[in-house]
Amino acid sequence: MTSRSRGKASGPIGRSRGNGEGAAGRSRGNGEGLAGRLRRNVPGVAGAVIVALMAVLAVVGPLVWGETAGRIDAAHILQGASPGHPLGTDNLGRDLLARVLVAGRFSLLLALAATLIGAVAGVVLGALPSVLPRRGARLATGTVNALVAFPGLLLAMFTAVVAGLGARGAVLGIGAAIAPGFARLTQTLAATVAGADYVSAARMLGVPRRRILTRHVLPNIAEPLILNLTQALGGALLGLAGMSFLGLGVQPPDFDWGRLLFDGFPRIYVTPEVALGPAAAIALAGIGFNLLGDALARAAARTSVPAGEEAPPAVAPAGEPDPGALLEVRDLTVTFPGGVTPVRELSLTVAPGEIVGLVGESGSGKSLTAAAIGGLVPYPGAVTYAALRLGGRDMATLSDKELGTALAMVFQDPLAALNPALKVGGQLAEVAVVHEGAGRAEARRRAVDRLGHVHLPEPARRAAQHPHELSGGMRQRAVIAMGLMGTPRLIVADEPTTALDVTVQGQILRLLRELVEETGAATLFISHDIAVVGELCDRVVVMYAGRVVEELPADRLAAGAAHPYTKALIASLPALDTDRSKPLAGIPGTQPAPARVGPGCAFAPRCALATDRCREERPVLVAHGPGQRVACWEVK
Structure with a gap:
């Protein structure tokens, strides 16, 4: 049972609360959009206001104060602050306040040019390893x-000296200093895309490397790079001001904020206001761009739909909470760009102390359902729902502390769920420290206690070991113990026994049953093994192509299943008396891809009972006996 503090590591889940904002019918992925999230971020709003003012100043400054900034007045040379010249004058009697206001345009244009040069060079250089042959990539x-x-300032100074003093050399120097950061970011992002199946397929088809880069790699990493531009712009502005202040940047008669600071610095002890004006402008602009960039990055990280894509429409509210359900899911839908919808209007409930099995073939949407409940749907997925409640409360309104102790998840691979660099006890203790504010000594004592609680032999010794020193069954017990570090009211177990042998699998199943009986937690148990689900669970929910096709009590699974798909799953299970001379029973055909589910029943192409109505009209879940619902036109 893990949290999101290290991907799939340490403790009951502590969800990033960017997915969803609390009202029924919202989208957990992009309910209010990037602009809405930015409006609620006070530093982001402040940064946006500052940047907007700087942009306005860049446009109107030279038009309004340009003449004043260039007017020479021999009678007022090197004066300090006065009513006529609030920031004083320079060595030609020109008004420094007007020059600071006019210099905004040149300063911002130079910063923009340097940022674009650095971004383009860095992106190209960083993306090359993902498409070049091995030697070229190295x-x-x-x-x-x-x-x-290489230190960025030294790189900028070296480039500026080689390119020649002046604005051009400074722009090239700052661009060269920015490029490595963009290259490293691009390289990291591109590495995550380069291993994707669609990139491998493009390589096998002989698609030119340049086309792979521009069509398959860069479009999928564009958003974080674009967001990084805003922060890089602030850094470029400060860097160019520093270059001009050192005498390596803008040269007279041109001037930017850094040049004005350079000219006023010798007088700082006599008339400090002549230097404070350009210094304040530089600092304010830098702060504004950095605040805005940070806010955009945070808002985008909490948005599951990329810019330019519309989130799925929010569904209608589901009404009052179900008083008998601890977990209540209504019309849950998970969508990815391109019309890919692996989970479609799924509804289910789990009562306290009840184990509900979610079963279906691989690709039916089971794991994404679990991820959506825990707020773990990967980017760029979008999650919408009419209701997603835990104990009657919308899960999006729960604080990280509340959710971190109330919801626990068990993943399929315990080795991936544990941080290999940390000891097991330390990872468990972190849950109590982060979510409950426990001291380290108390948290470690509780970790050892919880390891013993899940029947892990020598718990004190196991707590001092790294995950690779434990067997698969021990690691899974340790992951379950993480959930018990809090007080889980809901356990979501996503195929927790698939990677284990039959003997250990049985032990883990018995342990889960013991924990549910002891704690009264509601449990959603996800598996593709319908035999395991029938043995462990109280109720079974069968999924096919992202939709629930049947729901029934587990004790009626073998004899009372009504949907043709459920019957086919049961018939495909081998038994001790199965005739080995005959081929194993199976289901003909394959499950449709999430983007290719038609308007009718998704199982119709594989169903012997399918009619024209089945192919054209999707059946809805209807009652079929006590505690049973079926979505099939042919079941009466």
Whole structure:
């Protein structure tokens, strides 16, 4: 049972609460959009206001104060602050306040040029390792590593000196200093995309490397790179001001904020206001761009639909909470760009102390349902629902502390769920420290106690070991113990026994049953093994192509299943008396891809009972006996 503090690591789940905002019918992925999230971020609003003012100043500054900034007045040379010149004058008697206001346009244009140069160079260099042959990729990677290790200021100064003093040299220098950061970010992002199946397929088809880069790699990593531009713009502004202040940037008669600071610095002890004006402008602009960039990045990280894509429409509210359900899910839908919808209007409930099995073939949407409940749907997925409640409360309104102690998840691979660099006891203790504010000594004592609670032999010794020193069954017990570090009211177990042998699998199943009986937690048990589900669970929910096709009590699974798909799953289970001379029973055909589910029953192409109505009209779940619902036109 894990949290999201290290991907799939440490403790009951502590969800990032960017997915969803609390009202029924919202989208957990992109309910209010990037702009809505940004409006609620006070630093982000402040940054946006500052940047907007700077943009306005860049447009109107030279038009309004341009003449004043260039007017020479021999009678007022090197004056301090006065009513006529609030920031004083320079060595030609020109008004410094007007020059600061006019210099905004040149400063921002230079910063924008340097940022674009650095971004383009960095993106190209960082993306090359993902498409070049092995030797070329190593060379590009080594170049990126060397540039990142080189101090940025020295790189900028060296480039500026080589390119020549002045604005052009400073822009090229700052661009060169920015490029390594973009290259490293691009390299990291591209590495996650380069291993995707669609990139491998493009390579096998002989698609040119340049086309792979521009069509398959860069579009999928564009958003974080674009967001990074805003912060890089603030850094470029500060860097260019620093170059001009050192005498390596803008040269007279041109001027930017850094040049004005350079000219006013010798007088700072006599008339400090002449230097404070450009210094304040530089600081304010830098702060504004960095605040806005940080807010955009945070807002985008909490948005599951990329820019330009519309989130799925929110469904209608589901009404009052079900008083008998601890977990209540109504019309849950998970959508990815391109019309891919692996989970479609799923509804289910789990009562306290009840184990509900979610079963279906691989690709039916079971694991994504679990991820949506825990707020773990990967980018760029969007989650919508009419209701998603835990104990009658919308899960989006629960604080991280409340959710971190009330919801626990068990994943299929315990080795992936545990951080290999940390000891098991430390990972368990972190849950109590983060979610409950326990001291480290108390948290470690509780970790050892919980390891013993799940029947892990020598719990004190196991707590001091790393995950690779434990067997698969021991690791799974340790992951379950993480959930018990809090007080889980809901356990979501996503195929927790698939990677284990039959003997250990039985032990883990018995342990889960013991924990449910002891704690009274509601449990959603996800598996593709209908035999295991029938043995462990109280109620079974059968999924096919993202939809629930049948729901029934577990004790009626073998004899009372009504949907043709459920019957086919049961018939495909081998038994001790199965005739080995005959081929194993199976289901003909394959499950449709999430983007290719038609308007009718998704199982119709594989169903012997299918009619024209089945192919054209989707059946809805209707009652079929006590505690049973079936979505099939042919079941009466």
